[in-house]
Amino acid sequence: MGPHYLNHLFDPKSIAVLGASEREHSRGSIIFRNLLACGFKGKLYPVNPNHSTVQNHRAYKSINDIQQPVDLAIIISPAATVPDIIRQCGVEGVNAAIILSDGLGETAAGNTGAKLQAEMMKYAHQYGVRILGPNCLGLMLPKKGLNATFTQQMANPGHMALVSQSGALCTAAIDWARAEGLGYSAVISLGDVADIGFGEILDYLAMDPSTHSILLYIEAIRDARSFISGLRIAARIKPVVVVKAGRFQQGLQTAIHHTGAVIGSDDVFHAALRRAGAVRAYTIQQMVNAAEILSRRHYHVKGDQLAIITNGRGPAIMACDRAVELEVPLFELEQTDLDQLNPHLLANWSHANPLDLLGDATAEHYQVALNHCLQAGKVAGVLVLLSPQTMTDATAVARLVIETSQNSPKPVIACWMGSAQVAEANRLFRQHNLPHFDTPEFCVGAFALLTSYQRNQQLLMQVPGPFTQHRNPDIAGARLIVEEALASGRQHLSSLESRAVVRAFHLPLAPAIYASNANDALIAAETLGFPLAMKINAPDIQHRSDVGGVRLNISSAATVRHNFHEMLATVREQYPDAEIQGVTLEPMYRRAHGRELMIGVVRDPVFGPAISIGAGGVIAEVMQDPFTSLPPLNQFLAQHMISRTRVNKLLRAFRGMPAIDFNALEEVLLRVSELVCEIPEIRKIDINPLIADDQGALVVDVKIQVDAQPATTRPYAHMAVHPYPxxxxxxxxxxxxxxxxxxxxxxxxxxxxxxxxxxxxxxxxxxxxxxxxxxxxxxxxxxxxxxxxxxxxxxxxxxxxxxxxxxxxxxxxxxxxxxxxxxxxxxxxxxxxxxxxxxxxxxxxxxxxxxxxxxxxxxxxxxxxxxxxxxxxxxxxxxxxxxxxxxxxxxxxxxxxx
Missing domain, CATH: 3.40.630.30 (Gcn5-related N-acetyltransferase (GNAT))
Structure with missing residues (x-):
């Protein structure tokens, strides 16, 4: 297979600048001057019909006049001229274009921009021209001396690649990295993404030898499949760190206005990142710090327990507070640890983690503590803190930390607090590629990102098929039920239909009997036994309890008819036009050790179906702890989902209650995954409550919403992650x-x-x-x-x-x-x-x-x-x-x- 299809964009041998200018401070002038000043070794062709020369270079009236091969066109012309320029580029064999012009696309004022962009893309597809932009800052490749942007500050060469939907963030990140002595292999501004998006860029950067880590600033995703594909490819090979803007409503509205793209749920986006093996940061500094630490060394972090070594209590407390915030567990010293450490440390050291070696600590004390922590099986990483004190030689300790860490696969992160007195130590850390940060909080955050990265890499390696059980679900039967509901113009399945669909996929269901009149209700009650729950059966009514459509703890036959008639009268009074088909009777499911859970499915507008699990019943809204993942699931992914919820602690043995049957709960998640894989019409599933105890798991109530999906030849096109075929x-x-x-x-x-x-x-x-x-x-x-x-x-x-x-x-x-x-x-x-x-x-x-x-x-x-x-x-x-x-x-x- 030949060179990458974006090779002309990232490795051009000749560039034409359409709109190159002599006019001071214009974009055309700045772009061409940047290309000249930064040492681009290829051929440059300024194109401007109004000038014979531009910045002492012969100017051409159009791309046709160059009569030489051109790999890349940079276009800064008015929006109205861009479609024809792309046509001319295609005719002349130009394979790639960067469009800095604004006024094209959905975010442009009026309908003109969208029409111009559609015409532009018609020619691009016809001639095979790949387009970066429009309305972007451009492209910067420091090692190749290529600054095809209208920012005059060239980034330092380095090994981080930055891909951003915001040009302003690019300039800020370049400036910040220069101040920190960091550099980039590439800086790519995507702009309004008419053509080349995150997926294609990630696909290229994955195999780019100059790029060791990738930073993404994202406001919205237009093509989830392409994005996830490129992200998974890149994250398998090198660290990818993502900052997602618009986590909250006000930011979302700004992102929608800026990009014109559909915005999905932040929880689902986070789930997509985890499944793709990337890590998430929340600030620019976190993003760059994460990329730095992840690309410095190939750490193999096993577990998540952190050991902290310090010569001062204050910095250690700050580190502990941040660890609690980020849910980073601290290594607990046992008596055997104390027996090994005590003979070699000062008598009054803390005897606990953080290991406070006191202000009189020497380099030898630090070495003993660090060696012990690195050899402890439960320790996943070590944070070494130092504040300059009289008895502690900051430089000597730094040398020992560097030497000791080089012989261990576990990450060692340093924080030498201060300035002048620790300058030499920090220089040594930089020289030997040892992660170090200015504050204890940054250090703990960096370690949390390392553990998150390793955990997400495990998720990335999971490639489940759509099915995980030996007995096959009745897909055809479930599909017929869904199609019948859609054919009748309904999106909400009835209770009977919902139960039939999940039963077709072998989910464990509590028994239920449907009754259309009071006599049938009495017979059903005697069949099931008491106590009972009675629920209205009306497809048009989704929130049954809100309209008096649920009666619980019916304990005798004498009250069945009364509850039936009273319930129907109450519901009809509020919904006189509703189609009421009768009631459902179910046994009250009460077990001494039962825990109520919720399993839900939503179809995200960007990433498709997402599955969540959390606390159910009356505490669901209080705990608000659902953990979300993208299907398909396997046992490893199901276990991961359960372990990451807050309610997980209540599912284990406590206060005389036995642990639930986790295998049964995992099976329910796997069956739900199969359902959403095979029935793309599923829009929403609400299983609440799901009762789990030491005897198994049981679906007590389920609601399903569906809608029609377009026909496609692509299997599993409704999902962001394609199952193993x-x-x-x-x-x-x-x-x-x-x-x-x-x-x-x-x-x-x-x-x-x-x-x-x-x-x-x-x-x-x-x-x-x-x-x-x-x-x-x-x-x-x-x-x-x-x-x-x-x-x-x-x-x-x-x-x-x-x-x-x-x-x-x-x-x-x-x-x-x-x-x-x-x-x-x-x-x-x-x-x-x-x-x-x-x-x-x-x-x-x-x-x-x-x-x-x-x-x-x-x-x-x-x-x-x-x-x-x-x-x-x-x-x-x-x-x-x-x-x-x-x-x-x-x-x-x-x-x-x-």
């Missing part, structure tokens, strides 16, 4: 009787993939990658095995011998930026050639591409690779000569019938 797994038998397992690739296949590449001959490696390669880099390995099953597909062919899996072939495709075609690659192990493996893999790949609605599959093949060319011809591909490179052939297959 387990349905595509198959077995095949070769002519010699060997059984092959062909399945989509999984993240845990990384070692198998590496072993497969090692076993390939140099010729096979060259044919596949068009370069020599001994093994896949960690970045390539993650990129190849942790894929977005919506935008790409990779099949592995495996043989299994004595329960040992061996990869013998891999075929993959990646969807091109046009969204309609894809590029394929295929390689088969040398000792498995001529057995039909390549054909079987390609046929599976072609079938999936067709099912996904792609129209064309293409790939580059070396001319000398005659075996591959012959296989492609056999499969129906057309082989085309590459005029610009006779060593290559392009194989093309139309996937749709003409």
């Amino acid at each position: 387990a349905a595509l797994e198959s077995n095949a038998e070769l002519a010699d009787g060997t059984t092959l397992l062909i399945r989509p690739i999984r993240p845990e296949d990384a070692s198998l993939e590496q072993d497969f590449i090692r076993r390939l001959s140099p010729q096979s490696i060259y044919f596949r990658f068009m370069q020599t390669l001994n093994k896949l880099t960690p970045e390539m390995l993650m990129r190849f095995t942790q894929i977005d099953y919506d935008l790409e597909m990779a099949f592995v062919a495996m043989v299994i011998h004595q329960q040992q899996e061996t990869v013998v072939g891999v075929a993959r495709y990646m969807t091109n930026p046009d969204g309609t075609s894809c590029e394929f690659a295929l390689v088969v192990a040398d000792d498995w050639h001529h057995k039909g493996i390549g054909s079987r893999l390609m046929l599976e790949l072609i079938k999936v591409a067709r099912q996904r609605g792609l129209t064309e599959m293409e790939g580059e093949i070396l001319t000398e690779n005659q075996g591959m060319l012959a296989l492609m011809k056999k499969l129906g591909f057309t082989i085309r000569i590459q005029p610009d490179d006779l060593q290559l052939r392009r194989a093309v297959l139309r996937l749709t019938q003409s």
Whole structure:
């Protein structure tokens, strides 16, 4: 597979500036001057029809007049001229454009901006021009001397990439980083995102060797699938830190006005970040601090307990307060710890965590304490605090901390408080890449981000399929119920319909009987036994208790008829036009050890369905502790959800009550996940209460809302995270009787993939990658095995011998930026050639591409690779000569019938 499709944007060899100007302080003047001043090594072409020269460079009347290849166009012209400029760029073969002009898009005044942008994008799609902007600050690549922005301050070169929807934040972050001695590999202002968005930029930065960490400032997401795909790809390879603006209502309104995009729930957005392996910060300084600490060293944080070492009580108290705020648990010293530490520390040290070594602490005291904490199994990280005092040599302690930390995988974070007396220590920390911050609060915050990052990376590695149980749900039956409700013009399922849908997915339901009249209600009551709950059965009424539609603790047959008639009269008085079908009778579910929970589903306007769990019943509104996650779920994700709620502590054994059956609760979450995966029409589910105890879990009440969804060829298009496509797994038998397992690739296949590449001959490696390669880099390995099953597909062919899996072939495709075609690659192990493996893999790949609605599959093949060319011809591909490179052939297959 060739260079990245954004290569012309990020590595241009020639740039045309349309709107370059001599006029002082104009954007066109500043942009062209920045390109000249910052040392861009490529060719520059100013375009201005009113000037023969611009800043001592020959000016061109239009892009057509340049008559030389142009990789990137920077456009600063009036909005009305932009569509035709994009058309001219397309005709001249320009592949990328940065549009700084405003007045285009939905945020522009009136309808003119939207029409201009639509026309602009029509030409962009027609000619394959990728656009950054409009209304953006531009692009800055410090190491390449490229400052294509109208800010005159060039960022320092570094290894952080900043991607922002706010140009103002870009300039502030550049200025702040310069003051802190930090730098950037790239600064990208997205502007109004007519074309290139976060997803595409993240996809490029993931494999950019100059970028070690990525910072995102986000106001709104337009394409959730692209964003999540790019974020997951990037976060697998390098740390991604996100600041999301508009967490509260007033900020949301400003973000909507600025971007014109749909804004979703902040809780769901946070859940999306966790699932994608990114971490969230809440200020610019937190964002940069997080990127710095995450990219300094590849820490393996196990657990979340923090040890604090100090020579002063005040800083330690500040650190403890911040730890409580961030729910960072502190390591508790046991007697064995004290027995080991006491002989080597001052007599009056704190004998607890924080380890206060007192103001007389020496470098040796610090070393003893640090060594002990790093060796303690429960300690996940150590914060070392120092305030300059007479007996403590700040520089000597710093040297020991640096030396000791280099031999441990656990993070050590330093805070040397002060200025002049600790300047040398801080210089040493910078020199040896040891994380250090000015205040104890920043240090604890940095550690919390580290633990959050490691936790989210575990979530990222989870790739569940849509189903997790052996007995299959009745999807067809549930879908018929939903379709019938929609056909009758209803979005709220009746109680009977809601219960039937969740029962189709095997959720445990409390028994219930429906009665249309008082006599049937009496028979149902005697059947179920007392005490009972009676609830109105009326599809138009959702909040039944608010209108007197719920009666609890009905304890005798004598009161059943009375409650029936009284309830119906009360409800009809308030809702005379409501369709009342009768009542539902359910046994009062009372167990001594039962806890009431709530499980909910909402469809977020950006990220689709999201599942939450928290306290239920009467305490739900008081605790307000639901924890949200995106489906699909597996057991690990379900356990994580439960553990992160506040009510989790009440679910465990306490005050004589046994712990609930956690397996049963996890099963309920998994069944709900299956339901929302398979029924895209689900808009909202409210399971409240769900009673959980040591005997199991039971759904007592459930409400479901639905709405129609557009038809699509993309499976699971309603979800932000595509499930693992387990349905595509198959077995095949070769002519010699060997059984092959062909399945989509999984993240845990990384070692198998590496072993497969090692076993390939140099010729096979060259044919596949068009370069020599001994093994896949960690970045390539993650990129190849942790894929977005919506935008790409990779099949592995495996043989299994004595329960040992061996990869013998891999075929993959990646969807091109046009969204309609894809590029394929295929390689088969040398000792498995001529057995039909390549054909079987390609046929599976072609079938999936067709099912996904792609129209064309293409790939580059070396001319000398005659075996591959012959296989492609056999499969129906057309082989085309590459005029610009006779060593290559392009194989093309139309996937749709003409």
